[in-house]
Amino acid sequence: MPPASPELISPRSPRVSAARRLARRNFRGKERLFLAEGPQAVREAAAHRDGGEPTLVELFATVEAAERYADIIAEARAAGARVHLAAEQVIEDVSTTVTPQGLVGVCRFVDTPFEDVLAARPKLVAVLAHVRDPGNAGTVLRCADAAGAEAVVLTDACVDLYNPKAVRASVGSLFHLPVAVGVPVEQAVAGLKAAGVRVLAADGAGDHDLDDELDRRTMGGPTAWVFGNEAWGLPEETRALADAVVRVPIHGKAESLNLATAAAVCLYASARAQRASGGCRSVTDS
Secondary structure, three states: OOOOOOOOOOOOOOHHHHHHHOOOOOOOOOEEEEEOOHHHHHHHHHHHOOOOOOEEEEEEOOOHHHOOHHHHHHHHHHHHOOEEOOOOOHHHHHOOOOOOOOOOEEEEEOOOOHHHHHHOOEEEEEEEOOOOOOHHHHHHHHHHHHOOOEEEEEEEEOOOOOOOHHHHHHHHHHHHOOEEEEHHHHHHHHHHOOOOOOEEEOOOOOEEEEHHHHHHHOOOEEEEEEOOOOOOOHHHHOOOOOOOEEOOOOOOOOOOOOOHHHHHHHHHHHHHHHHOOOOOOOOOOO
């Protein structure tokens, strides 16, 4: 059998142009579609369903990537996605990375209404307030997924969830847990408190020490962590909304922790406390 040949060879193809426009937020919002790049993200997108509807609707792949990731191509086709073999130039044109991995998927939006997040009675939630860097947003989402959080909330002051860098930094976690977007921080905190969730603001200048909270065994119940801007943290009015403002202790000489590292420490501290005897649940529960 002769080797396969790309069917899309021109970056000016209408299909390619439509996908390329999704790198821009206004087009993503209009079409309610976004790009997922690389084998891990595409694999997770192909497996994801929202109300029974497949999330992955279209896939561009180089011939080499289609051969290397034949299982992903098969999963994409089984999900009903249109699969296009594309020239490397086409993938480079659609991709937002310097070194594309040969797979670019077009996906439906996957965010969840905030009301649905509350209705599920979550036990561990990450709230991103004023986070502007898409890489940080995606990384915190990944940390929340790894720690067993049951939801992530991006406030209306945050970067777009579907920014290609945020999607890439989540490494597929975007498809693993409910994510609510565009929620005013006041509404997010009030809703979580009404659902019986203790809201903790993570801030380097917090009055409460994370180690002390763990020692006092105050963190075994449902908890939401609010994380602020990469440079200036949380504004006073946001800190005032929380039940407590908690700092991660610095035992060495480092000036501070970056956002994603601090988020990982806080989320895992809660996960550990909730797993312990008397905690509200195990993060390994299905």
